[in-house]
Structures are given as structure tokens and as C-alpha cells.
Amino acid sequence: MTAAEPDGRGRPGAPTLGVLTVGQLVRLCGIAGLGPADASAYATVLVEALGPVAERPLDLPPLHRTFLSDDHTPVEYSLSFLPDGTPPTLRVLLEPGHVAGGNLARNGRLGLEAVRDMALRWNISTDRLAELEDLFFPSAPHGPLALWCALELRAGGVPRMKVYLNPAARGENRSAETVRETLRRLGHRRAFASLPAADGFPFVALDLGDWESPRVKVYARHDGLAVAEAPALCRMDPGPGAAEVEHFLRTAAGLGPDPFGTGVRQADAPARITGRPVLTCHSFTETDGEGPSGFTLHVPVRAYARHDGEALDRAAALLDRYGVDATALLRAPAAITARRPEDGVGLLAYLALAHQHGRPPRVTAYLSAEAYGVHPARAPQPTGVTTAG
Template sequence: MGKATLSLADDISGLTSELCRAVGLSHSTNAAEEYADLVREMLGPGGDRPIGQPPAWPSDVADDHTPVEFSLAVDRAGRPAVRLLLETLGEGTSIEANVCAAQELLPRLAERYGFSLAAFDAVADLFLPKHPQGRFAWWWSVVLRLGLPPAFKIYFNPEVRGRAVAGELVEAGLDRLGFGGAYPNLRRRLRPGDELDRYSFFSIDLHTQPDPRVKVYLSHHDGDLAQLLRTAGAARQVEEEQIREFTAIAGGHRGRFTGRPLISSLSFLAGDTDRASGFSVYLPVRDYAEDDEVALARAHALLAGHGLDRALLDRALTVLARRPLNEGVGLIPHLSLRTGRPHTGLTVYLSAESYAVTPPRPESLAS
């Protein structure tokens, strides 16, 4: 089947099963097929559209509007996980249609995998208004690990009712889920106004445990290491030196990030009253590297610095890289570091590039 007639669902589900095999997550053919079928189902009706046609919905998940972004996460023990950030595509071409399709899917997944909807029910009315604003309202994360059932997370858009009330939604969401005391500590670490440090995502884990994790993500426009460390102070057990080293290597030893913003997240677990348990930083390396060869070299350096096997990433790229690395930028869009609880590790994000490839960036712009 040629690319002109290959559907988005066929493309992404095939890559998913191949990627899981490449990094050792598919212990059987059945597991690989299960993952592929799950992704096909989660893409929704819009997944049937051929990728030879322009995307019907301009999803903001990836630069070329592919509604999926892969990532390879490796913890300190070297155990890999394949993750997908995914937007369900509805029958129409609107945020409302996508939300409707996701809402229809949610109870089926909950019944099949046995997770609770209590956290979702507690905050859904905050983040799913009748007329959502912004570029999205509901994204999913699917985490695939060896020997475990898929794990799910929902990402909500704090600016779905407008940027001016994003903080109020985050505060209300944290309060409803038992973390209201942490919001003042977070808020005072941000720069004044609502332009530089913006709430990007509010996420909830869909787990079988009674107390799922909650995460708050922030985009730090025109940010630097100092702002990252200031925000990190809203969490416990943050390893500042690791954040310094990660930012220097992943960002090419720059001071201020004036392109796509640095992103941080705070992870809230049961018992967190005034501060979060974990802190992560996400660096959009595609804006600060000439091409994907440079981005890969930085990812290799980070993995080596943490004593992790870079061969896992190389095997993943044999599946996803459909062109020479020096002929584009964005196949590796983000690099991230997790510190604190529940676990630490590195993540390399990987694009499917189902629709388009971003040309290499001139060295003068990347630096």
C-alpha cells in the first residue's frame, strides 16, 4: 500500500507495534497487535483519512499536524517505556468533535483496563466547556511497558476558557483533587502577568489506584535556567545540578531560550500538601539545533551521562526515521528530564512525520 492511500491509523499503529518490538516491549506477537489495535481505536474516526491527503484537523500535537507524538522513556534502572501523546479525531473538524469522540472512548477504556474515572469526574466540568477556546481541549497519553497493561493519562488545556482564567482553573482543579494548598506556593514562583509563564496542561492519571497522580505543566516563554530552578522550588527533592547539566547539554549551552519555550511540570502525589513530589523539564531541542543529527548527539550525551544504554534510542530511530537525520529537524522534538518522585529518568520524544518534514535550520538561527 502506497503512502497516498495508507491511512493515518495504519501508519501510526504500524509504527507503534514496530517501535515496541524494537525496544523489547512486545513479548509476543499478540502484544504488538494489541498495542496497534489500541492506537487505531484511540485515533478515532479521523484516523481513517489517507495520509496522502492534508490533515483534516490541524492537530497541535506535532509540528506537521500528525495527532501523535511518540516518546521513549528510560528510568534509572534502564527500563524502557514507549509512550504516545495522542489526540482523538472526531467525525467533524473541530475541538468539539474531537472531545465528543474522546468522551465516547473513555468509558470503554475504563471498563477494559479497570481504571477509575473519579479524578476525571471531579474536574471535567472545569476543563470541558461547551465552547472550548484554544487549539485543543483533550489529549491522551498512553504508556506501554513490558509485562504491564497500558496506562493512560488525560491532558486538559488550562486556557480552554481563555488565558485570563487559566490560573483559576488550575487552582480549582488542584483543590478538587486534594492539592489546593500547593497552588499559592507555585503561583508566587512565576513571573508577574500571564504572558511569560503560562499554564500549558493540567493532567490526571487514569489508574486503578485510589490516588492518581496530577501534573501541572508550565511554558516559560523567554525563559532561562534561573526561572526553571525558581519553579522547581515548588517541588521537594529536586536535583538542581541535574537540571543545570540537562539544560546545558540539551540546549547547546545557551542562556536564554527565545524560540519555543522551556516547559516544566510539577507532579502531585497523595500526601502533597504545599509542595509537589516531582519536577520535570522539557526542552524543545528542535528549535535549538540545526538538524536531527545534532539533536541525537545531545540525546546520546544525556543518556551516557546517566549511565543509560543509547542503543535503545538508536533502535527506536531505525523504526521512526524515514529520512537521513541531517535532512530535517523535528524528528526529535523534545528532550526531558524527570527528578524526584515517583521516579527519575530521561525521555526522548520522537515524531512520526506522517505529513511533512521540517527542513534543517541554519546554524545561525539554531544558536
């Protein structure tokens, strides 16, 4: 990864993190069909939520090595697509309370303050979050994060809000216990037993405020996942068919007939996803239900593509399969960066397939801000799947 070297001070006139991300957000709002007034209002919220780090010049290194992105930018975007002809839904994920040194306890306190301030602005209740504070904000927290916040941007300037919490806050060995207790406190007493086997629980996400069916979402990590095992990870009933899950995973991870142009065909390619793991997300809405009402498969496409041009081609193919015009997605890179997609990998970080009861399937593309660095494009690989981290 290339990045600016630390020099102890910013170059006079150097762009700041706030200037960069505001420009990206405003341009993405245009792609998502949001007007200038909404774009301006959301840009203001972004800068306020980032706090002082928004004023940090970009020729200085990241203030904190946040886990939110590969280059440690505390902002990520996503575009979510439905097959109904409407513009994609734009979301921005950020780490409020972003402080030097990665002090998780302080990050958590500042993050909670920022979330409550935003919730007060939009009259959003944070009662469900308050029920969980002792689980996720101990005095000496562990793990890679304290709190992330996502805003689903809507016309009218009032977003939907959700928070991402760290199940390992009280120790990695207590992650499963924390997930189980979270679900119990929120009324989903039988939910934990319905989760598939996993190698870890990186996040719990919580919808706050004005959602049609507020969810608690449990994210599970699956190391070395065999493609044939992926369909069984879905525990919603009814859920997507096995062929649909496998097709999405194979396409996103580049397990096509000859994914790298090396003469290695699918029959010879490994049927196991090595390197950066696949994640699944299990959404719970009904407290009297036996299992989840939603399932999402998250594939880290950046780890299994030579460059972003290749990743975008896969995303476009998947959108076409679901009857979605890929034009908006193909416009997105230019809203974020001046570089060509072929000149790096990581701008398109994840591709996700989401199923929720009563709704059509949704495809989401997660886009990196790349404020601090760009991973160079990779050379062709000798097998169908790379082992990049």
C-alpha cells in the same frame, strides 16, 4: 515544512494514517521489549482510539490542525529511560475525537467517549476526570485542544492511562483559576501556591487507574527563560541540584562550547532560551503536602538544533551522564521514518528530565510521527541558540 497538497480525495492505494502509525508503534514496541502479542493489541487500540481519521489517506492534508505535533499528526511517541538496565518505557500520546474543522466542543465529547471506552476495556476508573468535566469541557471551549490521552504501554496488554486537559478551555484569562480549582477539587488545597511564576499553563494531566501514586500534573510555560533561572523553577523538596538542571538545559538546547561549529563559544552565547519556550511540569501526589513531589524540565530540542542527528547526539550525551545505554534511542528513528536524521529536524521533539520523590531521575525523548511533513534541516546559526518556533 513539506507536505502533500490537498486534492479532495486520496490516491488509490495510498497509505493511511492508521497503517503508518501502526507500523511505527509495532517497531517501537520491539525496541521497548514488548512482545508481538502486546504490540498487536496496542496497535488495535491505537486505531480504534483514532477513529475514522485512521482510514484517511496520507496524500490528503491533516483533517484538523492539531496542536499535538508540528505537522498536525494526532500521534506522538516517547521513550523514557531509567539507569537500571531495563528497556525504555514506551508511551503513545494521541488526540481521540479528531474531527474536521477543529470543533473543540465536538472533539471533547468524542474524546471523552474514547477515553471511557478504553478505560472500560481495562477496568480503569475515570471518576477523577468526571470531577473536572465542567472546568475543561464547557459548551463553547477556547484554546488549542480539548483532550489528549497518553498510554504507557506495559507487558500483558494493559497500559497505564493519563489524560491531558486544557486550562484555557474557559478562556486564557481563566487558566490560572482553572488550575487552582482543579488542584482544590482533587484534594491539593495548598498546591497552587507552591507553583513557580509562569507565562501560562498549557496543560493539566491526570493519571487514571493503576498507578502506584496517581498524580495530577501542572505544566507551566516559561518564555525567554534565562538558564540561570531554571533551577529555581523546581519546587519539590528535595529536588535536583542547580548544576544538574542547568547542565541538562544547556546540553539539550545546544549551549555547549561551540554548539553550531561557528566559532561562537559558550562565553559568547546567549544565556537565555529564546524562541519556543521551555516547559516545566509539577506533579502532586500527597494531598497533605506543601509542594510538589515531582519536577520535570521539558526542552524543545527541535527548536534549537540544526537537524535530528545533532539532537540525537545531545540526547545520547545526556543518557550517558545518567548511566543509560543510548542504543535503544538511536534505533528509534529507523522505527519511525526511512529518512536520515540529518535530513530534517523535528523527529526528536523534546528532551525531558524528570525527578520524583523516591525514584531515580528519568530522561524522556519525545518522538514525532511525521505523517504529514518534515521540517528541513537548518543552516548553522551565528549564536548559541536558534530562535526557531
